[in-house]
Amino acid sequence: MNVIAQGQGELIQPPDLEAFREWNRTRKARQLVDKVMTEAEAVAQFVADGCYIGTELYGTVRCPMSLTREVIRQRKKNLRVCGQGVLELDLWLAAGLVSQLDLTYVGLEVFGTSHALRRAVEAGAVTCVEWSNGAIAWRMKAAAMGVPFIPTRAMLGSDTLAHSAAIVATDPFTGAPVCLLPALILDVGLIHVHRADRFGNAQIDGITGFAFEMARACKRLILSAEEIIATDEIRAHPDRTIIPYYLVDAVVPAPFGAHPGEMAYCYERDDAVYREWIAASVTAEGALAYLAKYVDRVPDHRAYLDLIGEQRLAELRVA
Amino acid sequence: MNVIAQGQGELIQPPDLEAFREWNRTRKARQLVDKVMTEAEAVAQFVADGCYIGTELYGTVRCPMSLTREVIRQRKKNLRVCGQGVLELDLWLAAGLVSQLDLTYVGLEVFGTSHALRRAVEAGAVTCVEWSNGAIAWRMKAAAMGVPFIPTRAMLGSDTLAHSAAIVATDPFTGAPVCLLPALILDVGLIHVHRADRFGNAQIDGITGFAFEMARACKRLILSAEEIIATDEIRAHPDRTIIPYYLVDAVVPAPFGAHPGEMAYCYERDDAVYREWIAASVTAEGALAYLAKYVDRVPDHRAYLDLIGEQRLAELRVA
Amino acid sequence: MADPTYSKSELMICVAARLFQDGTTAFIGTGIPMLAAMLAMKTHAPGVVPIFEFGGTGAQPTQLPNMVGGARTFERAIAASGICDIMEAAQRGFIDYGFIGGAQIDPFGNLNSTVIGAHDHPKARLPGSGGGNDVGSLCWKTVAIMLHDKRRFVPRLDFITTPGYLTGPGAREAVGLPKATGPVNVVSTLALMDYEPASCRMRLRATHPGVTVAEVIANTGFDLLIAEDVRVNEPPSVDELRLLRAEIDPERLYI
Amino acid sequence: MADPTYSKSELMICVAARLFQDGTTAFIGTGIPMLAAMLAMKTHAPGVVPIFEFGGTGAQPTQLPNMVGGARTFERAIAASGICDIMEAAQRGFIDYGFIGGAQIDPFGNLNSTVIGAHDHPKARLPGSGGGNDVGSLCWKTVAIMLHDKRRFVPRLDFITTPGYLTGPGAREAVGLPKATGPVNVVSTLALMDYEPASCRMRLRATHPGVTVAEVIANTGFDLLIAEDVRVNEPPSVDELRLLRAEIDPERLYI
DSSP: OOEEEEOOSOOSSOOOHHHHHHHHHHSSOSSOOOOBOOHHHHHHHHOOTTOEEEESSBTTBSOOHHHHHHHHHTTOOSEEEEEEESSHHHHHHHTTOEEEEEEEEEBOGGGOBOHHHHHHHHTTSOEEEEOOHHHHHHHHHHHHHTOSEEEESSSTTSHHHHTSSOEEEEOTTTOOEEEEEEOOOEEEEEEEEEEEOTTOOEEOOSOOBTHHHHHTSEEEEEEEEEEEOOHHHHHHOGGGOSBOGGGOSEEEEOTTTTTTSBBTTTBOOOHHHHHHHHHHTTSHHHHHHHHIIIIITSOSHHHHHHHHOHHHHHHHBOO | OOEEEEOOSOOSSOOOHHHHHHHHHHSSOSSOOOOBOOHHHHHHHHOOTTOEEEESSBTTBSOOHHHHHHHHHTTOOSEEEEEEESSHHHHHHHTTOEEEEEEEEEBOGGGOBOHHHHHHHHTTSOEEEEOOHHHHHHHHHHHHHTOSEEEESSSTTSHHHHTSSOEEEEOTTTOOEEEEEEOOOEEEEEEEEEEEOTTOOEEOOSOOBTHHHHHHTEEEEEEEEEEEOOHHHHHHOGGGOSBOGGGOSEEEEOTTTTTTSBBTTTBOOOHHHHHHHHHHTTSHHHHHHHHIIIIITSOSHHHHHHHHOHHHHHHHBOO | OBOTTOOHHHHHHHHHHHHOOTTOEEEEOSSHHHHHHHHHHHTTOTTOEEEOTTSEESOOOSSOOOSTTSGGGGTTOSEEOBHHHHHHHHHTTOOOEEEEEOSEEOTTOOEEOSEEEOSSSEEEEOOOOTTHHHHHHHSSEEEEEEOOSTTTBOSSOSOOSBOSSTTSTTHHHHHTOOTTOEEEEEEESSEEEEEETTTTEEEEEEEOTTOOHHHHHHTOSSOOEEEEEEEEOOOOBHHHHHIIIIIIOTTOSOO | OBOTTOOHHHHHHHHHHHHOOTTOEEEEOSSHHHHHHHHHHHTTOTTOEEEOTTSEESOOOSSOOOSTTSGGGGTTOSEEOBHHHHHHHHHTTOOOEEEEEOSEEOTTOOEEOSEEEOSSSEEEEOOOOTTHHHHHHHSSEEEEEEOOSTTTBOSSOSOOSBOSSTTSTTHHHHHTOOTTOEEEEEEESSEEEEEETTTTEEEEEEEOTTOOHHHHHHTOSSOOEEEEEEEEOOOOBHHHHHIIIIIIOTTOSOO
């Protein structure tokens, strides 16, 4: 199994499986410990300057936006970030928090490219290592499995691979070339769920994106949840637990925590606020004005929801 | 990433990913096709002599026992089988159907070792390649992912590895030795589920064992189900679908299909019948007498349930 | 029957929709692929199985999905799983078609959606691969949907985000991509292209109504092969337009 | 307070139960480990998180689990997933203890549950690894539960199904097994053993009541290290026996 080729991108977060095992042994309580806290407390306690961080799913879909905003409010610096991002990464880039990106997609879907990304990259403020969406998810899956890498047949032959930190090797079973994706162990992961108990046992309705993988690939995991439920409800349907408590460091109650994104079965995307960002982010000044209005001038998520207004939230609610 | 060591066991079912892709392209209908049939029809159509076959979960727990018995009734020969097995593999071994085993565990849990396995192996009728439970599940997972192998940190240093078909190689990212498990693509998989629609969309309550992985690792997949439900019920809770229809070739309605094993939330293990097997299987003759009584002299699953009796089945039912 | 009031977007959607084969699985990206899939499912291809990258399989959405992870991508779906399950289904050979976009395309159907200029000092930073590379690598057939001009149809990409035929026949297999896969069509604002099998080079198959072959050539930055029998795409039918306007995108977000 | 009516099984279960550390995760195999786990959870270690290989995590079973995949292994559990999730949690370092058995054990705690004799022409074919190899490889600490005689405590195994310390200090790490893992105890029908850290060899820590050190040595097929302060295991207490007989195994299936 010889190495045939190697991506020239930096391995921003080299996986150390032994350190991850030791972390999981010593830093993750096996007991049921109450982990309920506010966004401010969770971010202050678990998100450090320079840390490697990721959010699930993405900015307009079941994304931990109240946590995302709190990271800006606390002006965490030099973040190293993985992911596709729509809105959430845009906000961080516009706020100047990001220094390195394991990038698969940062854009605004049908609304076009991200002005914040363009400005940051073209100014040299952010360096990018390239991956596919599948590759980033599989890298988390490798970490979640506790293995150093996962093979894939994607990425091959592309400049995406050439600018990644993947390796092309010969499969020892068949002799064919295969791409090896290094495990991605995040310092911190942020995930928004439909409901969790106070200990962090969490359920998600509908698609799970990459929540299963990311939850198992993080040293620190902050959950935000639409609803806090009793552990008895968890125990009544243990097959619904996608994230067991022992993975979790903080549980933040956050109704409408994904706003202005949508939350399946709960509320729809707030197109007005989303479009406001799209228009504002065309210029750096506009982006900062948006951040001032929706982040810095509101002290917390409750104040943010007040700003949006109960009437608007009611309109967004799904029956 | 050099190969350091190689298990000396035969790779009984070498993975051919290209052939699997082509199979999945051409032999698996994308349309919703009614696949309901009997055990006899499904086994006759999809289980061939000499095929590589597996059952999920295991003999006394949510195991497709009505299908297992039908395979015996039709006396399929020279089966190559993977798995841990409790009862189901015992029956096949006692019936002389098995020629090769990717073996992780064949025994009777607290009731001790398998007499059928001992007789078959010690007579040289069956050859065994050794794996751990995790390794067999991960081999199916590799196939389910469409990749040639999956690394693991288990198996290393053991004779289990030496008598497997795994490879030890150097991880190109860290330089550490890692065990590579070849993908396991089964010719046929048998899985028993709580409920499925006529097209094969299936739900399982409670633990999922390795149903997710095996369902995605098979060329042919025969489901048996306690209950056939309307597709509208599937569509109302799409996050409960662990096996989507396009993986499935046959749907066999089989209430008490796991008997004498248990089915969580439905019925408990029938210890009387299980102990009857344990006692009978001490001798080859006893085992054959059990097979005659519970398999060959009952023409189908309905007749089997009649033999067990409605009263006994009612006693086993969970409230 | 044609309806002369159609827009360019509507035409592209219709041309793309007609490429959907009934009874196939199709990986659907954001935007035109979503509209095209819904139109196909409401016309000639009711048995298309739409697959969305974050986990939706076989949805029957009552409203146009507007995000690849949105609730409409798994409304009345047969399964709602996650990105790994979907990408692995593609890797196992279960996804027949992938519909994707890009900023630039070359004669071999390679796509760039990452950067214009040098990667580390780009003239323009684009969104990146997203699921594009996975789709272009793992689905059996890919269809690109593109704006058609010389800056987008270029002889050589600044960056191959998503593999088409790479450098030509045999190149995909040589690097380890799955066999017998690759791009099959390009739907552009001017025309419908396919690939000439022997050379794996892009070939003009049909122009849009009112567009000449010369116009297509003039707007293509490389030597486009020309089929012997270049056809003209049918304009949107009355029925197609009605479905698009009344049922699929009544708010006219995209059309 | 001791109760002199206990059986050998009851004693082993109690000695094993006392090894459970409160607030740890423990991978539970079939049989004595299940009884020991339930006893520990009802006495000194209510915060033990029992983990079963086919997907049950943190169950609170009202009845003794009798199969590693049985419904009782996920009764009132905090999660019910599958074997990959469990084995991967172990691989990530989340499972503190593993309780396993075997037919033979050697001085380094390696276990054989595969064959007696040559693999391809065995004198006796045993069940195979099951989850044993995974547990012995991936959990932090493993505890073996064994019948104690010379045919089972052997100087050299016919087959290493599950790695203990392999050939001694550093051997696990050298082959790539996770660091700082390995066997910590053996609970046998005669005694409790641990491993001497410098040599990684098995060491007698405590005999069962009424068993002499000489008896243990006589029933061990290799040079067993002897701790300087060999103790005698406490017999089952009245409370332990009551729990075992009245609550845990009222049908006396195992005890």
